[in-house]
Amino acid sequence: MSAQHNTDVAIIGAGPVGLFSVFECGMLDLRCHVIDALPALGGQLSALYPEKMIYDIPGFPKVEAGALVSLLEEQARPFAPLYHLGQQVTELEGDAEGGWTLTTSQGVRITAGAVIVAAGVGAFGPNRPPLTGIADYEDLGPGRGVHYMVRRREDFRDKNIVIAGGGDSAVDWALSLSDVAKSVAVVHRRPKFRAAPESVKKMMSKVESGVIDLVVPYQLSAIEGVDREMQAVMVKNLDGEDRRLEADALLAFFGLSQNLGPIAGWGLPLERHQIKIDPADGATGLAGVFAAGDIVTYRGKLKLILTGFAEAAAAAHGARKALFPDEEIHFEHSTTKGSPGVA
Incomplete structure (x- = not known):
């Protein structure tokens, strides 16, 4: 009953x-x-x-x-x-x-x-980027593979991180994870971000000092890996030029x-x-x-x-x-x- x-x-x-x-x-x-x-x-x-x-x-x-x-x-x-x-x-x-x-x-x-x-x-659920085989890299555990949110910052300590997106989540986590990760690269399709101006200013300061790698204007194109172990994220610009970013994890922040x-x-x-x-x-x-x-x-x-x-x-x-x-x-x-x- x-x-x-x-x-x-x-x-x-x-x-x-x-x-x-x-x-x-x-x-x-x-x-x-x-x-x-x-x-x-x-x-x-x-x-x-x-x-x-x-x-x-x-x-x-x-x-x-x-x-x-x-x-x-x-x-x-x-x-x-x-x-x-x-x-x-x-x-x-x-x-x-x-x-x-x-x-x-x-x-x-x-x-x-x-x-x-x-x-x-x-x-709600995440907007997933249209990458072939992306599901194979989801749910691999802390600090590995594809993530659409961050629950524990420590999970990404000493990892190579690629962050994709241009909003507050992308910028805020780039700032936060840059203090613990081995490397942080931010991929966005244009140089302008939709995040809080003060946060963008802080991120750009870290870009200038070499702490964060700003990859613009680029978009995600593929994930490289072996046996579901991520090795790199491939990105492409508007001219079709490819760039390979070493990565243990991809954080895709494209909204909900x-x-x-x-x-x-x-x-x-x-x-x-x-x-x-x-x-x-x-x-x-x-x-x-x-x-x-x-x-x-x-x-x-x-x-x-x-x-x-x-x-x-x-x-x-x-x-x-x-x-x-x-x-x-x-x-x-x-x-x-x-x-x-x-x-």
Whole structure:
């Protein structure tokens, strides 16, 4: 028999915005259940780059992604959320009383007065470069073969690393791994990068000093290896000229392919795989359903974690009003109200 639960708010997504939504709901005396398809809390921060430094969280000059997840979990803990991990919400159905019933891929049913969708980019996976035989070099273990994320920087110590891509992940990991790897080469199809200007400036300084080899404008063309043991990465420029880069590992950072999955069929207003909301309260247009984080869009939207935190607060207040429309909310700052379990 499948499990049945009842709660005030069901939060879809246990990434940083979902976790902060628990805190904001808790401060408004709302109970929460949280559902996530991944087996652990933290979303992309835990799954893709737990050791990556984040520099734009207010009050933290720098913080590891995994450490930030732990802090958010600790912040939410006093409100006793119930987590349903490793399962996807497959159905969202309205009920006669104006609430919602969520059914997961494991048969769990959760009835909630309100829903906050904080599912990030939805289900995600890496965009793989179109290289013949690339699958043979995937999943070879730490520091070897093809990788689409870095879990532990130490895995690449004393390795020859080729990094392909022109965004923040490529630049940030080039900077970080250059301190431990034997060599780091960055391959990009053009000399201009889409990363934070300050990070690009730091990378170029390491290029000038010979710590990082900048290979532009080139694109990946082939992988060389014997018995699934990578030896080199071949690259080609627009003139068809080849270059061989010695490599123990290739880090391919070409972004994520996103799939909203069942969310796309729930009748939410969508625009380019994102949910359109009213940023004032996170309302989606479906009564009692709110959204926050990377999954939402509106005019002026900035895809930053701190923006998602603000959206989580707005969605929590929206949910409170939806649940108790006739009750006046006396807003209190945390400095006056405090938080349960925190001295």
